[in-house]
Amino acid sequence: MAAPYAFRFAFQSVLREKWINLLSTLTIATGLLIITFAVFSVYNIDAATKKLPEKFFMMLYLEDNLHGQGLENVINTLRKDNAVETVRYISREDALKELKGTLKDANYVLEGLGENPLPDSIELKLKKEAVSPETAKRLATDAKKIKGVNEVEYGEKFLSSIHSIKVGLKIIVLTLIIITSAGIIFVCYSTVKILFYRRTDEIETYKLLGATRGFVRAPFIIEGALIGTAGGLLSLIGIISFYYMVLLKLSLTIPLFKAILFPTNIFLLLPVTGLFLGITGATIALGRLRF
Amino acid sequence: MAAPYAFRFAFQSVLREKWINLLSTLTIATGLLIITFAVFSVYNIDAATKKLPEKFFMMLYLEDNLHGQGLENVINTLRKDNAVETVRYISREDALKELKGTLKDANYVLEGLGENPLPDSIELKLKKEAVSPETAKRLATDAKKIKGVNEVEYGEKFLSSIHSIKVGLKIIVLTLIIITSAGIIFVCYSTVKILFYRRTDEIETYKLLGATRGFVRAPFIIEGALIGTAGGLLSLIGIISFYYMVLLKLSLTIPLFKAILFPTNIFLLLPVTGLFLGITGATIALGRLRF
Amino acid sequence: MIHFHNVSKHYDNQTALRNINFSIEKGEMVFITGPSGSGKTTLLKLIYLAEKPDEGNISIAGWETNQLRESSIPFLRRNIGVVFQDYRLLSNRNIFENVAIALMIRGVNDKEVKTRVLDSLKTVNLRHRVNSYPKALSGGEQQRIVIARAIVAEPTVVLADEPTGNLDPDTAAGIIRLFKEINLKGITIIVATHNRELFRNTCKRVIRLDNGNLVGEEVG
Amino acid sequence: MIHFHNVSKHYDNQTALRNINFSIEKGEMVFITGPSGSGKTTLLKLIYLAEKPDEGNISIAGWETNQLRESSIPFLRRNIGVVFQDYRLLSNRNIFENVAIALMIRGVNDKEVKTRVLDSLKTVNLRHRVNSYPKALSGGEQQRIVIARAIVAEPTVVLADEPTGNLDPDTAAGIIRLFKEINLKGITIIVATHNRELFRNTCKRVIRLDNGNLVGEEVG
Ligand SMILES: Nc1ncnc2c1ncn2[C@@H]1O[C@H](COP(=O)(O)OP(=O)(O)OP(=O)(O)O)[C@@H](O)[C@H]1O
Ligand SMILES: Nc1ncnc2c1ncn2[C@@H]1O[C@H](COP(=O)(O)OP(=O)(O)OP(=O)(O)O)[C@@H](O)[C@H]1O
Ligand SMILES: [Mg+2]
Ligand SMILES: [Mg+2]
Numbered sequence A, B: 001m002a003a004p005y006a007f008r009f010a011f012q013s014v015l016r017e018k019w020i021n022l023l024s025t026l027t028i029a030t031g032l033l034i035i036t037f038a039v040f041s042v043y044n045i046d047a048a049t050k051k052l053p054e055k056f057f058m059m060l061y062l063e064d065n066l067h068g069q070g071l072e073n074v075i076n077t078l079r080k081d082n083a084v085e086t087v088r089y090i091s092r093e094d095a096l097k098e099l100k101g102t103l104k105d106a107n108y109v110l111e112g113l114g115e116n117p118l119p120d121s122i123e124l125k126l127k128k129e130a131v132s133p134e135t136a137k138r139l140a141t142d143a144k145k146i147k148g149v150n151e152v153e154y155g156e157k158f159l160s161s162i163h164s165i166k167v168g169l170k171i172i173v174l175t176l177i178i179i180t181s182a183g184i185i186f187v188c189y190s191t192v193k194i195l196f197y198r199r200t201d202e203i204e205t206y207k208l209l210g211a212t213r214g215f216v217r218a219p220f221i222i223e224g225a226l227i228g229t230a231g232g233l234l235s236l237i238g239i240i241s242f243y244y245m246v247l248l249k250l251s252l253t254i255p256l257f258k259a260i261l262f263p264t265n266i267f268l269l270l271p272v273t274g275l276f277l278g279i280t281g282a283t284i285a286l287g288r289l290r291f
Numbered sequence C, D: 001m002i003h004f005h006n007v008s009k010h011y012d013n014q015t016a017l018r019n020i021n022f023s024i025e026k027g028e029m030v031f032i033t034g035p036s037g038s039g040k041t042t043l044l045k046l047i048y049l050a051e052k053p054d055e056g057n058i059s060i061a062g063w064e065t066n067q068l069r070e071s072s073i074p075f076l077r078r079n080i081g082v083v084f085q086d087y088r089l090l091s092n093r094n095i096f097e098n099v100a101i102a103l104m105i106r107g108v109n110d111k112e113v114k115t116r117v118l119d120s121l122k123t124v125n126l127r128h129r130v131n132s133y134p135k136a137l138s139g140g141e142q143q144r145i146v147i148a149r150a151i152v153a154e155p156t157v158v159l160a161d162e163p164t165g166n167l168d169p170d171t172a173a174g175i176i177r178l179f180k181e182i183n184l185k186g187i188t189i190i191v192a193t194h195n196r197e198l199f200r201n202t203c204k205r206v207i208r209l210d211n212g213n214l215v216g217e218e219v220g
Helices: A003-016 A018-050 A068-080 A092-110 A133-145 A156-196 A200-208 A213-253 A255-259 A264-286 B003-016 B018-050 B068-080 B092-110 B133-145 B156-196 B200-208 B213-253 B255-259 B264-286 C040-047 C070-077 C095-104 C110-123 C139-152 C169-184 D040-047 D070-077 D095-104 D110-123 D139-152 D169-184
Strands: A057-062 A084-090 A121-126 A149-154 B057-062 B084-090 B121-126 B149-154 C002-011 C014-024 C029-033 C055-060 C080-083 C157-161 C188-192 C205-210 C213-219 D002-011 D014-024 D029-033 D055-060 D080-083 D157-161 D188-192 D205-210 D213-219
Touching (some): A003 A018, A018 A156, A018 A264, A057 A133, A068 A121, A084 A092, A121 A133, A156 A213, A156 B156, A156 B213, A213 A264, B003 B213, B018 B264, B133 B149, B156 B213, C029 C040, C040 C157, C080 C139, C139 C157, C169 C188, D095 D110, D139 D157
Antiparallel strands (some): B057 B149
């Protein structure tokens, strides 16, 4: 069997050209590290923007003295809507308390108030995935038609700007990550390819001595696999040390960093990606072997 | 002179190994493109966060009926402080108008009000570079000591969270950009180095035929310069097409993108960076020439 | 064993061989001679399938080479040991490995590889250089390594292309003696050489090429 | 012109030359002979400064080589044309360029390069292959290119290391005739060869090496 020779040849080759192989390994490691940072940024930006819609709500101001059946009717109609997540009734008294809380130090402005001027209201939260300017508009129109609802208010501008930030960020970040990843993968592949080119003489000699395709290819592909996996492992080490040496320390002093999510288990994919890159690069660099 | 030969040799070499040279060129182009995207992101994030401190202000509530000399005294004392950018006096009447504007639809809460309950106040804006939790605290303490100032209020929490967001983002983004740039530059350098290694035989032959160091080196370095510059130009083309094909089109539909700053003239550095990379890579790959 | 029938080979604007016909039987030892550029190397390349004829047929050990599937080429080559004119030593492997590779390709086990490689190096008087790299050998020493590699796997045919170009007359005579010994075991040997000394008084067939034509046959 | 005084050269565990003394005067033509591995190439390498002696002194054209600054080496080498035993042709350049490079290095202008290269290729009968690449040439043709490259710049010394190993006797004789003609112009010529035919009846000095020792001198 040719297999044991193939492994021995590959290891020898890695050792004999250790500097240039180290360079390729480091290149792959750097590339994967950069992709990881990119993915990691997207992941965090996505996680952060996911919470934005939770802050969105609509206010329905009700007719005075709507109680019992009438109120229940409004609430049930709203609950039936697919886009609605929660429906919360806020009595005029609760509303005043909330307003006082909001005004805080300036709440002496309310001191002169005799009667509570606020109406009863209902706070609507939408399902996360339903939060969009269109749905909000539709829902507002529908809600206004319900008997007992006086007025509907929601942060139209707030919503549409949040929406455009979300969509915008996603487009920017996805564009960047796709470009970056494609770029880095290309760079890694090209490094392996350049590393293996100019070995045509060696390959030609193997062929003329009677080696089969497998015998010729195996050591090169194993070498590529070794280099790629080593690069992947290095990048894994890099990302883990980044976590422990930078992120963890920073999060002790700057609270914002505590919010950063670090999906360590995903990073285990790195050696596999490296392996894949190494093998692909070597295979394509070898090309079609003709005798 | 050896110079014309050097150029001819370099061009011939580029043409003869066009595929592998193309690969290196693309690698460098991709690398520079990624660095550019990174720098571009930092630039925009920085520009966006720079505006945050402008929103920060402190409110000084004054004693009732502070006029003439007394008011001027307060304002002048404040103006002398290095951290202060603008000092704006707001009379109680203006303050009520503003509050009405803020409450908007809910301003009927103020309808019951007889007398204006608000005090006169001064709005302080800090110099951009002075906005920090420490300065704000110091200024608040100082201001309270001024005769005529009743109370000082500022968004302590708002400020410190803005501050940590700013510092945090800067640290994250700078870490990322330093790692990315160092990585990419290393990758480009290593590509050029790998490209030129295994030419030892060719170099040895030149030397044995009586070539001087300059004669041996020049074609390789020119070749490196060509590859590097080509890579830089390609990345420039890439970034400009990205601007016209993606960013400009997106900004027509999504307003957020209009805010993105695109410092095109800086990108002219790209070919120079490529040139530098190519020359450095080739020079280091050639190493010390001994006869 | 080897039959050439009306074989021609052209490179771009160069005719290397023109309408060649000859047969070599199993167990024969044959010399091919002719001036520089007459087509000797090309003729050997056609036999070990490094080149394809443009016209005519070649059959080797009963196989029509132009009907051979590509995947069988390695297995046919394993019956042939070649002394390449340009050596084709692997510069990043030492002498032992350079010779061993011919056996490794054939799947011989480690232990046998070792004894056979050392035996083979002994026949060319270079056993003591087993750990050197090709660059550390003199021209003639390199040439002898190539000869060792060609015979180590005991192929049924040995093709030697100018195997003594860098060897002094005594060493060269030793190599020819070695080929003759191997030939006595029934192995077919074809030596391409311009050196008349090699085949003088060998009583072997000598095929003479000139400018791509087979111009005659004699007995050395 | 060239003086060796008690020169020895050792590689790792190999002694290539041992206590060598000889002188070659300007305008001489000298053969160096000896069996494979006897140190011929090493001796030439010491002259063109590809290796340094471990012991002893070598002086070339009045220069003590061990006192030579490294930056002068290229200029000394430009007086020497070398036929390398392993050819050292640049595989990515065509024949014209391979020969022209010897002139380019010396800063000769394009027009003169062209005429001199073509002249030189004509002397080795390969003018018609001017646009081929080394791989497309036969072994002997490549060897002649190397010879053309060695003489094209009209050096004051020509060192030829086994220059006819891949050449048939007629072509080889032609090359020796060429060397003799060049020698008549006052150029010093040193030919390392194992081929006795080359120096038989030349009436030139023959230095004989064996196993690193200078074992004798005769007239061919
Ligand atoms: N790949 C090629 N492309 C073009 N021409 C070639 C090629 N290989 C060989 N030739 C030409 O074919 C002719 C025969 O070459 P071949 O190598 O067979 O000669 P040879 O008899 O071995 O000569 P030598 O004794 O010099 O080695 C020569 O003129 C050579 O230049
Ligand atoms: N770089 C090296 N490292 C170790 N040993 C070497 C090196 N170069 C040459 N030798 C050894 O030195 C000895 C002399 O080598 P040299 O090349 O001078 O021989 P030569 O006379 O030219 O032989 P040939 O006729 O075979 O070319 C040989 O035994 C050779 O193996
Ligand atoms: Mg030949
Ligand atoms: Mg030699």
